[in-house]
Amino acid sequence: MLSLNVHAEAEEKTVYPRIVSQGINRMIVVHHLNNSRSQRILWLLEELGLEYEIKRYERDRKTMLAPALLRKVHPLGKSPVITDDGQTVAESGAIVEYLVGRYGNGRLIPAVDTPERSRYTYWLHYAEGSLMPLILLKLVFDRIEKEPMLFFIRPIAKAISSSVKSAFITPQISLHLNYIEVELGKAEWSAGNEFTAADIQMSFPLEAATARAGLNASRPKLMAFLNRIHQRPAYQKALERGGVYDL
Numbered sequence: 589m590l591s592l593n594v595h596a597e598a599e600e601k602t603v604y605p606r607i608v609s610q611g612i613n614r615m616i617v618v619h620h621l622n623n624s625r626s627q628r629i630l631w632l633l634e635e636l637g638l639e640y641e642i643k644r645y646e647r648d649r650k651t652m653l654a655p656a657l658l659r660k661v662h663p664l665g666k667s668p669v670i671t672d673d674g675q676t677v678a679e680s681g682a683i684v685e686y687l688v689g690r691y692g693n694g695r696l697i698p699a700v701d702t703p704e705r706s707r708y709t710y711w712l713h714y715a716e717g718s719l720m721p722l723i724l725l726k727l728v729f730d731r732i733e734k735e736p737m738l739f740f741i742r743p744i745a746k747a748i749s750s751s752v753k754s755a756f757i758t759p760q761i762s763l764h765l766n767y768i769e770v771e772l773g774k775a776e777w778s779a780g781n782e783f784t785a786a787d788i789q790m791s792f793p794l795e796a797a798t799a800r801a802g803l804n805a806s807r808p809k810l811m812a813f814l815n816r817i818h819q820r821p822a823y824q825k826a827l828e829r830g831g832v833y834d835l
């Protein structure tokens with residue numbers, strides 16, 4: 589278990605300058621599910637120095653699903669989802685693009701038409717498009733093996749699960765982690781020498797991989813990347829506000 593035990597303050601005390609647009613005060617609201625990808629959005633908001641409000645949702649302890657209440661914000665009921673200025677924005681990558689585009693003033697994104705910008709776009713999409721589905725598959729098949737079931741079904745379920753894992757999931761995760769170990773080892777951050785929002789997006793699958801998919805010191809570049817991330821004051825501030833983050 590990756591355990592970053594920082595507990596949420598009962599009250600949100602931090603005060604940042606409010607966003608004032610066309611004379612109207614407004615507040616970004618992050619619909620935040622415990623132990624989830626929405627931690628990344630809190631971190632991004634901290635990096636950008638923006639004021640925001642957190643609405644908290646708790647996973648069902650058994651199913652790990654979000655409460656149905658979250659479907660009132662967006663039909664899929666997934667986190668992260670934000671509301672801002674009358675808009676609802678879902679999907680981490682889309683939220684990152686929205687916040688960086690609207691409030692970044694060029695921060696956390698490389699200039700257009702540079703190799704760094706191409707790498708930025710690639711890693712921003714790769715995190716949820718390629719890496720995270722593999723980690724999730726691993727999580728699902730690991731859980732299948734542990735679920736309560738009739739005693740005579742268990743050996744069959746285990747045999748299917750272990751053959752899917754050994755034929756597909758484990759080698760694919762290794763392939764990807766080896767690839768990222770080389771690519772992220774080429775510079776300090778994923779897009780180049782500057783920290784960008786792509787690093788924020790890449791953090792979650794890599795943290796999940798350390799907790800669930802065997803990412804460890806045998807891939808020192810990735811561990812060093814995670815270590816650099818965890819040192820950032822905005823990351824730590826976001827943990828304080830977000831609460832317990834156990835993957």
Ligand SMILES: N[C@@H](CCC(=O)N[C@@H](CS)C(=O)NCC(=O)O)C(=O)O
Nearest residue numbers: 624625653654666667668679680716
């Ligand atoms: N690709 C989506 C995934 C969203 C997602 O599945 N979030 C998880 C939390 S990490 C969730 O809401 N799980 C609870 C549920 O499915 O009910 C994103 O990056 O926003």
